[in-house]
Amino acid sequence: MLLKPSGWMRLAFIAGLAVTSLVANITDAAEPVKIGLLEDASGNFALATIPKIHATQLAVDEINAKGGILGRPIQLIAYDTQSDNTKFQELARRLVQTDKPDVIFGAFSSASREAIRPIMDRAHQLYWYDNQYEGGVCDTNTFVTGAVxxxxxxxxxxxxxxxxxxxxxxxxxxxxxxxxxxxxxxxxxxxxxxxxxxxxxxxxxxxxxxxxxxxxxxxxxxxxxxxxxxxxxxxxxxxxxxxxxxxxxxxxxxxxxxxxxxxxxxxxxxxxxxxxNYVEEVDTPASNDFKKRFHAKFPNEPYINQEAANAYDAIYLYKAAAEKAKSTNQDAVRKALESGGICTEGAQGKVCIDPKSHHASHTIFLVHVKDDHSVDIPKVWDDVQPYWLGKVGCDLPNKPDHRQYTPSNLPKKS
Structure with a gap:
């Protein structure tokens, strides 16, 4: 559960779980890896966003149960942004200035993302946007796991x-x-x-x-x-x-x-x-295993959506990058992500981060809704790369940037 920002209360660990259960097999003296989460647990977007929150909690629990990241427990600092862009900005500043997390995840709508991205950039804050969107964000500090x-x-x-x-x-x-x-x-x-x-x-x-x-x-x-x-x-x-x-x-x-x-x-x-890039009806070993673990923890979840899969993958991609960097220092993690080879196996299958654009590869499922609202999947495209930004000139390891581009507004050629 996410807390609303009343009194700037924060959720230091996953609600309802004892600290000892979160940090099993982790040395008591280890400093936690602080993960900030900004998601809409209430308001217009909550229905689609709550599965993302639960998927993040599932990933954090799994990682902590196996020793954390670099032997350190994850501390999840989560706020309910209430589907309100002003709240997003207020709480993003709170996270960056007061909570000082190692990394921040979150936002559903593109408007919310754009409301907080300048805050992340001014603070040089490592930020993951784990949602399907319109594409084009070429940002040194932003990594994206949603489809484009x-x-x-x-x-x-x-x-x-x-x-x-x-x-x-x-x-x-x-x-x-x-x-x-x-x-x-x-x-x-x-x-x-x-x-x-x-x-x-x-x-x-x-x-x-x-x-x-x-x-x-x-x-x-x-x-x-x-x-x-x-x-x-x-x-x-x-x-x-x-x-x-x-x-x-x-x-x-x-x-x-x-x-x-x-x-x-x-x-x-x-x-x-x-x-x-994912729907709950995908019937593969990877999907079925993910659904089993998800519903074991959240038995009342009505549906596991693609953004839940993206949020889950994002936590594991961050873990892989921190372990490659042997540090949670944000510059070191960013460098590891830009060095290539940062991948995870999730509900859809293998997902990797493209170093040039900071976006993720995906399996893309064509989902058809039938008369009775059951679905079939008539076609699957495997390992579809986020090629467009790199093709038009976004090369973040070599050319730092903070802009969003469109087909009619391309990067200037140097």
Whole structure:
């Protein structure tokens, strides 16, 4: 459980566990490795974020039970950011200035990440963003374990166009995630000989989609790309089903994050296709082992989403880097990550950090939601690299940077 920031209370160790259970096999005198966690345990994004919090706790427990990192116990300092960007900034400053962790993990929305990234950069704070996002962050201090457009859209959109047709309509959340993701979709559709017949950006507060549905019906696309975020915007799916829109949907965020196929009454998500680096329905030895351990610790968790897998992998990647560096000194860990070969075996399989861009490789699953909201996985792309940033000039070991780039805003050539 995360604590709300009332009175700047902090969770020094995982809630509900005795200190002795956390530090088994670890010398009492060892200084803890301090991990900061900023996640939305309440508010608009909590439904998708709570599995991330639990996955972080699972990884910390497992590591502590086996001796910690470099023989030192992990101390988890966790705050509930309440799906509020102002809270994110307040608590990020609190962590950096007062708690002084060795590393910070967290943030769900891209807006939250961008709210705290300048704070991390000013403090030269090692920071992991463990969420799927719109891509493009080339930052010396930031490492990313979520999937990015060249892993999700470059696989999904051509597949959809080949199967359903080349007329595309996009509806997206009206902030940086939706805007930049829509730019990726627009470019890929054009590169593959398709046509954008419509594009709308929807404020996060909107929950009524009657006009948008009418606009889609008028445009007559072959499929709709949905890049909607949060509890309000999720209302679209049941509304479009009630209106009998009956169009295939493509998404990089739905199902894998907020498990709408489990929460909504069929056929709200009928014929949605999602590229995700993990969903609970993946039936492999690695996935089944992860699910068994996760549900043993959190038996009431309704769904293990891809961000839970990303959060779990992030802790183990950090551990691997600290052990390679033989230190938790942030510069030493950063150097180890940039030296290459930092990998972990998680629920999706092997995940490695790309030294140039600080992003992770992924297995990408094409998840299809059927009429009854069960899913199948008609295609899997193995070991998809986060190639785009490096290709356009992001080379963090050799060129420190702190910017976010897009297809229309590329790094300047030196």
């Amino acid at each position: 457009p060249e892993q999700q859209f470059s696989t999904l959109i051509p597949w959809m166009m080949q199967k359903f047709g080349k007329k595309v309509y996009t509806i997206a959340a009206d902030y940086n995630f939706g805007q930049i993701s829509a730019e990726w979709v627009r470019n890929i559709v054009k590169e593959n000989g398709g046509t954008m017949v419509g594009e709308e950006f929807i404020p996060l507060s909107v929950s009524q989609f009657g006009q948008t549905i009418q606009n889609i019906q008028k445009a007559k696309p072959d499929f709709v790309v949905t890049l909607l975020v949060g509890a309000n915007q999720a209302s679209y799916y049941e509304q479009q089903a009630s209106a009998h829109l009956n169009l295939p949907m493509a998404s990089s965020v739905n199902v894998g994050q907020a498990y709408e196929h489990k929460r909504f009454k069929p056929p709200a998500l009928k014929d949605m296709y999602v590229t995700a």
